[in-house]
Amino acid sequence: MSSTPSTAASLVCTRLTFAWPDGTGVFDDLTWSVGPGRTGLIGLNGAGKSTLLKLLAGELTPASGTAKASGEIGYLPQDVSLDTSLRVDRALGIDAARAALHAIEAGDTAEEHFAAVGDDWDVEERARATLAGLGLDRIGLDRTVGDVSGGESVLLRLAALLLRRPAVLLLDEPTNNLDLRARRGLYAAVEAWRGVLVVVSHDRELLERVDQIADLRGGEVHGYGGNLSAYEEALAVEQEAAERQVRAAGADMKRQQRELAEAQVKLARRARYGQKMYDAKREPRIVMNERRRQAQVSAGKHRQLHADRLEGARERLQEAVAAVRDDDEIRIDLPHTAVPAGRTVLTLRELELRHGVRAELDVHGPERIALIGANGAGKTTLLRTIAGEVPPAAGLVMTHVPVRYLPQRLDVLDPEVSVAGNVAAFAPSATDNEVRARLARFLFRGARADRPAGSLSGGERFRATLAALMLAEPAPQLLMLDEPTNNLDMASVGQLVTALASYRGALLVAGHDLPFLRELGITRWLRIEEGELVRVAEEEV
Structure with a gap:
């Protein structure tokens, strides 16, 4: 994959001030500069990382101050949406040059064709090389966007940016919702980049590939040389x-x-x-x-x-x-979730999902199982089928213990009800004092427990949902999580790992975040491939 960044490229914020229309301040006189190299921008949820990227990209206008780049900026937002009817070459922005090139090759020497091609005579070769570098070599330029998966559409948008060769590349949580194959393609693109790159992420594997870490905290950016591991050592x-x-x-x-x-x-x-x-x-x-x-x-x-x-x-x-940082940890004890090692908690017999996926499975005791596979393979459908949310096409699902399911959408809580009220609904026999004492261990202390669930940040909403499920009555002895680290900052991921360390039941986690899965102490790895649920060794992942 080729790129031609300038060694003189830079990105400079000078006395940047920004507040939301309701008056909530985000930045006040922020000054920060970035030179060539790969910078990982991290910080707690709500610190303003995505807002800063939008200001840098010109998507938002500061109240005062400036954000300037020395050249063109390429920006990949969190929520990527492409018209599914577009052809791939148009989504890449090369359709006009490509059509002109084909016309010239067919003998049409009209001046407008040469103008459309310019100096880009190898546009098709560059496009195919860029797609191949991202793991999208099977995608033809004449196909439509509707033929690719959601994760592939993210990489397609990134490919369009790479083909433009901007001086500055801004990526906002680019690995969210990407499967392992797509993530590895993105990692390769990041490693190959030689211009100014700023990436907001909580993906450890991605952050190990940057040259420096920029920590956004309290409206200020603090720089640390080296990758994530070097940052953590320096911070310690x-x-x-x-x-x-x-x-x-x-x-x-x-x-x-x-x-x-x-x-x-x-x-x-x-x-x-x-x-x-x-x-x-x-x-x-x-x-x-x-x-x-x-x-x-x-x-x-x-x-x-x-x-x-x-x-x-x-x-x-x-x-x-x-x-001294106050990144609190969740500290809980969940004895009622314990399952004896020999007890069967889940049985799948000749199960066939509506997607056509087939599965045979027995889960015993406090196993910790990772469910992996490409996007669209059927992981979410399998979890929803086990949870009883969708019926199987054929076969049996037998759960032998209380089950709770945490979906990607985090739509378990009533947004109009307080955090304490939501948790009380899951544990009706608990007194208000008991609910609040338990919530305090999930870092919802005092007035925080009285906030409506709908007003919480992404990390807070996840924590409140996890509290509601883990404190539910009866206590869940099989807990299923679907892509739990999506949109969580690194502190929240750490809190999640700590909370799950206290969980004593069986755990079934669907995801692509390998460092997180390994921190959970996974005992069995399952992958959905070619319509079958198969066991794989960890080194094969």
């Missing part, structure tokens, strides 16, 4: 130093508090002695009044000195605490 060192600073600042504040208290005791003693001398009238009153005045001035300065030192120590402590 940084946080360890910050925690040491907190301890030192805390000790200093206690010392200043103690010295202030001791100083006040000394001043009180001096005041009592001075009053005693004044009452005894051992010296002329004018002398004693002057001594009292000087003592009061001195005492005031002494008090102020210690008060200033205490305030300085308090400010240093606050600064040190602010430098």
Whole structure:
């Protein structure tokens, strides 16, 4: 796959300020610059990563400040939609040049054909090479977009950008909804890029392929050289130093508090002695009044000195605490989800899905099963069939324990009802105090539990849905998750892994995020291929 980026390419934000129409501020005087190389832009859900990319791409207009690139910008948004009736060559933006080239080859020497081709005489070869580099070599230029899968349409949009050879390439969560084959094609495109590339992602494998990490937090971007692993190592060192600073600042504040208290005791003693001398009238009153005045001035300065030192120590402590990240972890215990190792939790016999997929399967005890396969293979349909949402075309589905299913759409909660109200609906025998105590372990503390589910961010909505399912009555002993890490930031993925570590039942997870699946401790890998559910070894994935 060819690309001809300029070594002088750059992307610069200067004093960028942006707020939503309702007044919610996102950026205030943000200044950030990016040079050639691959930059992974990360941050918590709601930090403003997608908004920043839209500002850089000119999709949004800042209230003040500028975002400028040294050349053309190519932008791949999260939600890619292409007209399914388009031919592939038109979707790639090469249809006019290609038609003119074919006309010239057929003997038509009209001037407009040469103008349409310009210097791009190898346009077809470049297009096919670009498609092949993304793993789309089977897609012909004369086919229609409707013939390709959703993941392939994302790569098709990326191919169109690569063919334009922009100086700056902006990608927003490009691996969402891509299967493993499509992801590997995208990884190859990222590794081959030599211009300015900024990619928003939570995909660990993708972020291991960047040159630097830009961490968006609190409206500011902090840069770290190296890939994701290097960033995590640097952050760990940084946080360890910050925690040491907190301890030192805390000790200093206690010392200043103690010295202030001791100083006040000394001043009180001096005041009592001075009053005693004044009452005894051992010296002329004018002398004693002057001594009292000087003592009061001195005492005031002494008090102020210690008060200033205490305030300085308090400010240093606050600064040190602010430098320590508060990426809370979910900490729960779910004993009622436990399943004995020998117990059968799921049986599939001669099952045939409406898609034509056939499956035979027995799941025992607390197995952790990964369900993989290309987009459109039937993973979601299989999970929905097991959950009882769609009937099988043939065969039997027997669940022997309570089952819960978390769909990709996260449409389990009532958006008009509070988080606490939604969880209470799944656990009707629990008291309000019990519901709130359980929710606190899912990081919904106090007023956060009273927010309507519809007002939550993507990561919060996922966490609330997971809480509702895992705290449900009866406790789920078979939990099925469909692409759970889509649209989750890295902190939320970490929270999910922690929560599932506490889950003691059987787990069936459909997905393409291999690092996440491996963190779950998968015990069996199943793949849907050529209409069959087959077991594969982890090294074959």
